[in-house]
Amino acid sequence: MLVSLKWLKDYVNIELTTEDLAHRLTMSGLEVEEIKTVHPQFSGVVVAKILSVKPHPSAERLSLCTVSDGVQNYPVVCGAKNISQGDIVPLAKVGAIIPGGYTIKSSLLRGEKSDGMICSEAELEIGDDKSGIMHLPADLPLGLPLEKALNIEDTVLDINITPNRSDCLSMIGIAREVAAITGKKIKFPTVKIKESNEDINSLASVKIIDSDFCPRYTARMIKSIKVGSSPVWMRARLEAAGMRAINNIVDVTNFVMLEMGQPLHAFDFRFLEKEKIIVRKSKENEEFISLDGKSRTLPADTLLICDGVKPVAIGGIMGGLNSEVKEDTQVVLLESAYFSPSSIRRSARKLAMPTDAAFRFERGIDPEGVVKALNRAAQLISEISGGTIYKNYIDEYPKKIPLTKDIPLRLDRIRQIIGTEIKAKDVTGILRSIGMVLKQKGKGTYLVTPPSCRVDISREIDLIEEVIRLYGYDHVPVTLPIVDVKEMELTPRLDMEERIRQLLTGSGYTEIVNYSFGTPQAADILSLPENDERRKTVMIKNPLGEDLSAMRTTMICGLLETAKKNANNGSFNLKLFEIGRVFINSSKDELPEEKNMVAGLLTGEITDEFWCSGKTVDFYLLKGSLENILFDLKINNCRYIASSIEPFLHPGKSCGIYLNDKKIGFLGEIHPDVLEKIDFKNNLYIFEINLDILEEVYEKKKISYREISKFPAVMRDAAFVIPDAMEADQMINIVLDQKEDLLEKVIIFDVYKGKGIVEGKSLGLRFFYRAPDRTLTDLETNAVHDRIVQNTVNLTGAKIRT
Amino acid sequence: MINELKQLEINALAELKTAKTEEHFSNIRTKYLGRKGLLTGLLRNISQVPDVEKPLLGKLSNELKNLLNAKIEEALRQQAIRNKEDVLLKEKIDVTLPGNAIKCGRIHPVIQIRREICSIFVSFGFSVVEGPEIELDYYNFEALNIPQDHPARDMQDTFYISDNVVLRTHTSPVQIRIMEKVRPPLRILSPGKVYRRDSDVSHTPMFHQIEGLLVDKGISFGDLKGILTAFLKKIFGENTTLRFRPSFFPFTEPSAEVDIRCVICGGNGCRVCKQSGWLEILGSGMVDPSVFQNVNYDSEEYTGFAFGLGLERIAMLKYGISDIRLFFENDIRFLKQF
């Protein structure tokens, strides 16, 4: 809310500096976000003195003046009559800008030189007087800029009003706060109504059909008005508050809304058929053209203000084009009503019409302020437009608006919440300063009735907040709680994620964070089959764009996109990972399933500075990173199964990752078709693992120490020629399944194809033999080694390569 | 003759000094000490020396022999060491070439901030908990005292999945879910992603928040100030000036916005703090009794406070980043800086 200090001073004396005031307001809950200075619409206009006035030799209606700004004398041709020697006047010098954006230039007027312009109030938009030149007080120093001389500059505070403080959506509301925090008295505008003899009730009537939506509707009528522009003082105030002046009738309704917080509406009475106001809810799809000229289809249950025939306004939101005040309007019906906050909010949202009026109604206006505002506006309209107010006002009030009364407030409870004692005297003083009425009820307890404008206060805690806020948060001493810490059961996954983060960054991967939503085409880009779970996408109903509308079901697309963006920026060598959630729509539950995942991507050279290797990343580098993670998490029984194919991975260079027969993820090279779809040149390697499944086994594994043998190991190598299709894993398992006690471990030391191998491939295995209690003899070692090799050959049909 | 012997010693030592190779050394040995060497040659003329001088001459020539032998041995040993080093020096590498290990990656800057904040609160005895990112309207709004058709809903522009399912707009629903399950006392911290329908230089539709909640008997607003002051001093430094000012959150009352003195301008006013000299850092407040009522906590017996802060904002202030979108563009050149 924009608050003009000049305007504010109409209601409360302010002795603080602007900065002090802003600080005090901020520290009591009305956050001043910005302090702006509003400059007048002119510049370069100074206080000047007329030294002489002579008639213009060739123009009867003009005169030639010599004007001084205290430094220099200027010849000025002037057309006004009300000037004479010695007058102090505003002079727009050459180069000055006056309202309307005109720049004053040196000119010849009917042959006489004129270096400037002597101005009227109206020309400078300081006032409405355009009858002649503005006369300034004689004691003003010559040459002083006019805005300084007249103190025209205004300061506007931009105050952030929190949604609970509807009472502060008006100048008087802010003044009330200022009065409370500075200990000043508030000055309300005096409302004096001069009524004619004609009674409004003989001319018009109001009927409320839906009193839930509109508990109260009041109206006054004013006749013989002259529609025109508002006086400068009112226009200046509206503009300072960020509103555009329209005409003197509409301006008054806006002015009073800004002053008192009560939105008002003026109808041209000519257009109210049957001289009636009927308040009802809309039927489905009623059409209506609002003041802004837009045709609107109204949803059902929109509150409508109608005349005897048709709707004339959307209640509490905007008036209608069919009944707006026009230049030739003579009689207006002025509406001041109370509309139910939630119904206004619902309608304003559905219609996407967040008007100033709706903003106030939906936050709750002062139920007691309805008639005050009606009278204030009627008075101003009659004063400004010369109208005559009809006798009496209509007050349809079918449903009492509840007001909060007698809220119990315990001093003990204040201490409990704040943590420090505030004296009873201070508590009552603070509450009374904001208009609360207190009754003592027993020791340490009061019954508090808030003013009707404080619709946010209904409970003890609301009162306590008022007390502490005005007492000052700064004055509450800092303490530290003493709490028995009860251990919560922690999610091991968070610990797991931290370890994975450490490991992957240590292996060169950089963590990225992508949006959880993306394009709905993701599943198609990945060529996922129709029945794939990852097609069960959760869609956002109101996304920021189509490409941000689908909650991700896999992290792969985000990684691919990130790789692509980086490649476009010239970063081709990438090691990336992301830890986050994917979302799978559930037909059973209201909420989708959320899975925690880690995914990674490799592309390009192994290092940026590849002077020493020049090697590009490959499947095994990625697999190694994954194995490291699993090793660190002490999960060592994962299996890599090539037959588990993801459609977006290279069918020959990918695998599924299984833990206890449960698929936990996949890894592999991106399928060339997908590369083509995303227009990426280099090979990409990716993995994705479900952390929730890993969590189930994480830390459940107990470590039990095995004694380290003091005796040396004996190594034996053997190379087996096996078919291409046979996997290394299978060979290792065949060896290990023989369960020879002396075999400590077996590793693969060589995979070879080519010269010397006619068919298949050669797999070189290195066997390590060791006994816990003795040094093995050659004889012993050979016996067990030969047994293993022979069995392996028998079981696989492999040939021994010699 | 003794003089000749002395001259021989001087010459031999001088020659040794200039010798460079093993060959030189053995030449010198031969030249002076060899069978046809100069010393032998000199001693051949010993018969012409008077007898009284003979013993002395014999002694001197022996000493010279030993001296030269020792010198040559030492020089040869030194030479051998030098030769070995020469071989090693021929293997000299360029130590300024970059290292060969795979360069470390980086943890995302926002996640780094999250770790830092979590570890501070864990040291205060808070436990880290989580909740769903796609939430029921009830948990995201209703249970937090934000009813349908309430203007407080305007504070957060919401992504909807259906009429009663939303992308959570804050991490606060987690406190409801935990309180439904766990009786007080309670000290929890819930970090996570949150979503708001907003996108510009200072807003992204997804960002990270941390929400904290402490509930027990006798927890007061003073405690809220105490814990949050201790936290902010740990994060921004012991000399950080902060202020608590009244604000509004539907699920806390009284509510407080916590500002720190602008870290950019030191309070003099700049673009970042909108000339105010203060930066809004976190929102907080005493848990509203109606929230306790929703989870069946007795608000007369228990009181508590909650707080929430945006991680990107803290990261932006700490690192001087002016565009929040950078965090989610994942440009490696950006991420590598943290």
Ligand SMILES: [Zn+2]
């Ligand atoms: Zn600053």
